[in-house]
Amino acid sequence: MKGISIKDIAKQAGVSPTTVSFVLNGKAKEKRISEQVSKKIQKIATRLKYKPNQLARGLRTGKTKTIGLIVEDIANNFFASLAKIVEDEADKYGYKVLYGSTEDNTEKAKGLLEVLKYRQVDGYIITPTKNLDKEIEQLQTAAKPLVLMDRYFPHVSSHYVVLDNFKGAYDATAHLAKQGYKKIAIVTIASDQTQMKDRLDGFAAALKDHKLTFSKSLIKRLPFDLDRESFNNEIKKFLTSIKDIDAVFFATNYLGISGIESIRSLGWRIGKEIGLVGFDDHDLFRLHSPSITCVSQPIHAIGKNIVDVLMKELNHPSAHTQQIVLAPELIVRESSSRT
Amino acid sequence: MKGISIKDIAKQAGVSPTTVSFVLNGKAKEKRISEQVSKKIQKIATRLKYKPNQLARGLRTGKTKTIGLIVEDIANNFFASLAKIVEDEADKYGYKVLYGSTEDNTEKAKGLLEVLKYRQVDGYIITPTKNLDKEIEQLQTAAKPLVLMDRYFPHVSSHYVVLDNFKGAYDATAHLAKQGYKKIAIVTIASDQTQMKDRLDGFAAALKDHKLTFSKSLIKRLPFDLDRESFNNEIKKFLTSIKDIDAVFFATNYLGISGIESIRSLGWRIGKEIGLVGFDDHDLFRLHSPSITCVSQPIHAIGKNIVDVLMKELNHPSAHTQQIVLAPELIVRESSSRT
DNA sequence: CATTACAGGTAAAACGTTTTAGCAAAATAC
């Protein structure tokens, strides 16, 4: 089952492989191939269902029509949904996607970059981990098109598409304040990267603007790599340690899920004794009783923007980098209404 | 940033590219390259951090160390979790994964196969759609290693790894029966593929074994490609059409989710007026009030088996095909207890 | 009529590997 090659077409058409290549790449006019020959080659090509061997083409041109997608965790709802959109959008441009999960582990991320590099992907979509800035800069100096997502490095000028995390957290917290909650805590991930820093900052700013208590003791930063059991235990310990706590904001979807579980096992009634807001929408949040208020990301827009920026960069590399910050939407539900 | 090539190493070592290739492919002894030269080449290679150009290698050998993964929907929890495991397992063998979602659409599936083919993947992991049997057979006669997952074609002898769907549905239904539910319905997807057929059969067999009513009117088969709104409407229409219905089994995770939503909007109390069992475990099922009984798939075992079978086939193609059927686990929760 | 221009193509190199076939020198056999 050897595939059809350009030579086969050439033979059938009685011309040279060169001519076939020209025609099939749309350079017929430019290279002055006659209408006749051109048509003939086209016909034979479609009849034989010729598909160029991407390896050979890649070897010659250096372009593989493949992009690398590095996410935090493909099993996470948010990243999985995004991956689907990226796949669809990339497909429109004829690109395929190679993916990998970092688990928020820098070594794993470096490994993935390495693999993608010698697989010669044309461009990268990267959810960077903590110390990946050096690698990102290296890719940039090598003029590799790349787009960061979900988070970025403030000191590195690169393309990125992220959520307005500050606004997301601010809105969530302000909403809780307006609902009359007085002592609001946050549970987040111990990360100094922008997405978490901005969420924390938004939280703090909203507290300040609404003249609510703000202290270190209202913040819990958990390591990323705990299992659910440990998340639950840590969250319970934290929540019970705060006197008069009446609301909590969970800064990621999986923290929110653990949060719900923890609070219930404490016997507190969500929306009554304790207000709750989560991050990223989820079927669970919509259908939970009570339903869970959350900050929702415009996943479709994010995916589309990422691919559009990357494709623009692939086709017309430009000096100036594009930073896209999309607005979140606060979806108000029962978990934050004191009634 | 041209990569280091075998020629660069050859030049530095003062030998021919051939020799370098032999050494780096572990054929030093076989090809009688001296210890000295061998060591020297190894050293230079690691010093220069040589990584073979996979395109060139692939072009020459026909092997790309890439496998194609075709799922129904990468945004679906089950497939996303599986994709992660497949990625990890494949990585252990040095393989990367190209993926795509079919949306249960045969044309899309054919398109994906086409793309994967001319990307020259070494092997395929396929969640087949309805009429994909011809394509599967074609791949087989072309001696392409492939493993089907989630479902298979009874009339095609191929490797596959699936759940014991009959048992899953049987256990779920029998459980409902034992709990005292009398009129049990099923909502499934209108598909004649094995996974759905077996679930339906398991459901029917359990009803029969427990001497419960079984009639066509207790079965609802919905098209795959509805949006959630339509799923909900259809499910509501169906459930209200059955007199004295007191339990329902949803044969996929997304149907279960829609089912919960529908039943609630009907004002029925899950676990009281109506017993409910879902398919595939999900955070939502665990944390819903009441919590949802479900048939859970051993995702990790599935993923590992799939990759193991594929790798065996890649390395030692054999005549006999392997059919692996894994046992589901019924996770009993509140939605099926009449108390 | 001699020159130039252009139309319509092709030969061959290159991309970076792997692999087959073979060569020269050293070692062994008789």
Add this chain to the structure above:
DNA sequence: GTATTTTGCTAAAACGTTTTACCTGTAATG
């Protein structure tokens, strides 16, 4: 001391494209 085998290595082809440089014949130019 010649014939054979073994050792240690290499030249060159091949994988399927793309692309540069050129070639040949005809038409236009002066």
